[in-house]
Amino acid sequence: MDNRPVMIDLQNVKKKYVIRHNFEKPATFSGKLKLLAKKIAHPTKKYDTEDFYALNGVSFQVRKGEKVGIIGKNGAGKSTLLKILSRITEPSDGRIEMLGKLSAMLEVGTGFNGELTGRENVYLNGAILGMTKEEIDAKMDAIIEFSEVGRFIDTPVKRYSSGMFVRLAFAVASNLEPDILIVDEVLAVGDTKFQRKCIDKMMNIADSGKTILYVSHQMQTIQQLCDRVIVLKEGKVVYDGDVEKGIEIYTETVDVDKTNFDLTDHKPRGSQLAVIENIEILDKENCAWFYNEPIRFKVRIRANETCEKVKILFYVRDLNVYNVFSKSESGEIAVLKRDKTYEFECCIGNSNILAPDKYIAGVEIWKNDESGLIHDIVPEAFSFEILGEDEENNTVKPLNWDTCYHGHIMLPNIETKIVCER
Amino acid sequence: MKGDMMQKTVIEPNGHNMQYWKDLWRYRELAFNFAKRDVTVRYKQTVIGFGWAVISPIINMLLMTFIFGGVAGLSSEGDTPYYIMVYAGLIPWALLSKSLQSGAGTFINNAGIMNKVYFPRILSPLGSMLAFLIDTAISFGVMFVLMIIFYFLEGFVPSIRILLCPLVLVWVAVLGLFAGLFLSSFNVKWRDLNQMLPFIISIGQYVSPVAYSVSENFGDKWWLPLYCINPAVGVLETFKWCIIDSMEFNSLAFFISLGWTAVFIPLGIKLFRKTERTFVDIV
Structure with a gap:
């Protein structure tokens, strides 16, 4: 038996946080009545609350x-x-x-x-x-x-x-x-x-x-x-x-088998004026892509208030949670109307620069003005794997790419030529 | 090996107070470190440094004398020079309002540190209060110079009760601090208070006997007891009484202020303790 003294002893430790939600907008008439009754019963209450155990x-x-x-x-x-x-x-x-x-x-x-x-x-x-x-x-x-x-x-x-x-x-x-x-x-x-x-x-x-x-x-x-x-x-x-x-x-615990990620319960961060609700992987049965395949997925965002100049930022991290890259979509700046839900189809085109490995992708929505206000972040939205072969099962070159030594980014090529010989 | 000699810490929801007071004693040096930081930082980047601790109350004195003695035409205590009377009101007033504000803002202004390190939170406003006491000591020194000047100009002689001043000042600081701690817990949830406090303090300067005499101006009014409910009246009157020989002791105001102090200390500690347990989850 280990007879060294016990320095720290945790017994069933819990930590509860109370999260606020905006009232859900009811779809049915009876739902609307219920909400009305709730508002009359608690006139000062603006939110639904929910317990969250960190x-x-x-x-x-x-x-x-x-x-x-x-x-x-x-x-x-x-x-x-x-x-x-x-x-x-x-x-x-x-x-x-x-x-x-x-x-x-x-x-x-x-x-x-x-x-x-x-x-x-x-x-x-x-x-x-x-x-x-x-x-x-x-x-x-x-x-x-x-x-x-x-x-x-x-x-x-x-x-x-x-x-x-x-x-x-x-x-x-x-x-x-x-x-x-x-x-x-x-x-x-x-x-x-x-x-x-x-x-x-x-x-x-x-x-x-x-x-x-x-x-x-x-x-x-x-x-x-x-x-x-x-x-x-x-x-x-x-x-x-x-x-x-x-x-x-x-x-x-980094799981690449799912293709639909329900994020409605993620820890709220940012202004929450608009929230990321769901991510769905397109064209795939799991989150694994060949190294030269584009990564396509759909992001569902719900606007609690009208938001202007909204941009979506993606970032990709390795399993040590070092950032590999982050990039906002280069498209138009979106205006989101209050109480509407939007679906964005996204495509990270040049996935062939990512080395074969497992990664974690995060999504953030932010306001593209001097405030740079962040509306919502999901740091670990989904995990995915880049496979070291192409569709015809040819392995990626160079062989034996080891991310520990060669890094996570495979640049297309670096041109070198002799310009001087002495 | 020395397992049983080591100090044991128990963390539980609503943990025991005993532990807190022990920690307070263990960390006591930190209050002085905070005080030292406040004083150093306050005067470090200024050209005349500590000179500001001298100049700002004098400017205030000139201004208040002009407004209350000159424009409003209120009277001083007996034949005391108006400048001296105002200055004697400003010293405790400045201390009271600053202690109140720093006490009330503790959690908000120090959220950065308190989010990352544990120490008994009360040490932070306590340190600020000590720093304000140092400022006050400087202003008090300036008052001596003023008194010498007015001795030659108008033959002013302070009361022997001036020896009680340090005691009264500690009382002022304690009252301000604990009233502030009482407010600090509300401040975390409703930031409106933080916006309101400067207004309350500037109104307070008019409804408290900072720059006028109570007995000379409305000593016989029926609403005098109502006026004295303001916790600041008693401490200010008592401080002035310590300096001005001819002034009568305002026992009503004194006991009301003392009563407020007796209420704010336990209430302030209780609410502050309750808030410090989990305020980082809210801020």
């Missing part, structure tokens, strides 16, 4: 020295879990017991003020993260050295380059000495060299026997850092255990 009964234990990676698609409840563990918000139900001092790095540089010098910000940020003045005094030299800001430490941080800013911020956070460390994807900051340094620092912290909870979309870092993985899906733990197996399960 976390729906999450239980697990983490023992001292464990390094747990938490993975899951956007909206699976990762951020909510982090916010509850770091005590930014309270759970609606359940109980959590934690031992020792906890530090959460959900963002680097929280509370940094541009007018203050680097040093002043270190004291302020350190205090916000729960360090005492003596602790910061003792760590000051290490922080300055790690951040590489050197003699600029007494310059107001508003004059810092963004790289310096981030390095200093990370240096403060990483010099905390908690018993439990909770890290959100803050490592994706700075230049590559500094990222490397951050990961090394994290490994050091991990090796020193601290308990770590690490949330990321980057499977590579999870593999490097963690010895256990928890996969979340729709607010529940669907897997808890071995890293490789967990990543496999996470990748499998």
Whole structure:
């Protein structure tokens, strides 16, 4: 039996959010009467409300020295879990017991003020993260050295380059000495060299026997850092255990067999003046295309208010949730009339630049003016696969395309010719 | 190995208050850090820096003296120079209104930090209040200079009760802060309050005895007790009484203000605690 002390113990933790809907427009006469009755009974009520569980009964234990990676698609409840563990918000139900001092790095540089010098910000940020003045005094030299800001430490941080800013911020956070460390994807900051340094620092912290909870979309870092993985899906733990197996399960939750995606219940983001309701794949029985085939699908959008200058943006991410590309349709700017539903047929024509792999497609609708107001986003609308062969089953060239090495974009060609020989 | 020596944290819906007060003590340094930040940032980019803490109350004093003493022709307390009387009203008024505003705006103005890090939220308005007390100390120093000037001009001598001033100022700041905390929870849900507050404060400047004397101008009116319901009246009257020797102690207003303070402190804490638990879900 594992007799290391239990550092974190979650028991059936739930988090409820209340979402507002506009009243549904009834189609039948009796429906209209019902709505009228409802409006008379609650004259101030403008919305229907619905409960949404971002976390729906999450239980697990983490023992001292464990390094747990938490993975899951956007909206699976990762951020909510982090916010509850770091005590930014309270759970609606359940109980959590934690031992020792906890530090959460959900963002680097929280509370940094541009007018203050680097040093002043270190004291302020350190205090916000729960360090005492003596602790910061003792760590000051290490922080300055790690951040590489050197003699600029007494310059107001508003004059810092963004790289310096981030390095200093990370240096403060990483010099905390908690018993439990909770890290959100803050490592994706700075230049590559500094990222490397951050990961090394994290490994050091991990090796020193601290308990770590690490949330990321980057499977590579999870593999490097963690010895256990928890996969979340729709607010529940669907897997808890071995890293490789967990990543496999996470990748499998990426399902390419459906062709019709009902999005009416997606988490509302943006102004909601118009909402994305449905996506339907055209000409296909599953979401898999040959590398040289156009990707065609239909997006259904409902306008709650009249919206002008509406554009649809598509973006494609790989399974590590790195953006591969994003692009708005090049067509006309649409005007959507209030209470109407529209269907747009979309075609990503030159899919032959996407390398064979699995991808996640997102859709966003926004207003094409200086406000750039976003009406609605579905970050993970559907997943699809690009097959490495064409319709006649000829494999794509070059053979053995490995996205880890060759990337996700296959440019048509690059012309080279010798222009000089000496 | 030292498992049982480590501090245990329990997170539950509507968790215990004991833990909160323990955390408050553990994070206490943060209040001073916030205060230091506020003071540094406020004067850092200005040319005359701390000079503003001196100049702005003096300009206010000249303006209010002109409006109330000059245009409106109201009387001062006995033979106290009008300038001194106005200045003695402005010091607690500025402190009260600023504490009120920063208390009420806590959640909205600091949403960025509070969304990302946990600390007992009350430390943020507490820090701002400390910073305002520092500003007030500077204005108070300026009053000494004014008093010396008016000693030579008009032979003005302050009351010995001036020694009580720091105590009264802490009371003012506490009243403003907790009244603000009381409002902060409404502020999260109805932002209208945030828009209304500046109006309430500028109206307050006229309906509170900032720049005129209560006893000299309407001491005998039947509606005086109604006027004193305004929580600001008692603190302002008491502060002026500490400085002006000839002034009578306005015990009615004093006890009403004290009563308001006794109401706002528990109510402010209660509502603030309730809001801070989950306000990030709303903001």
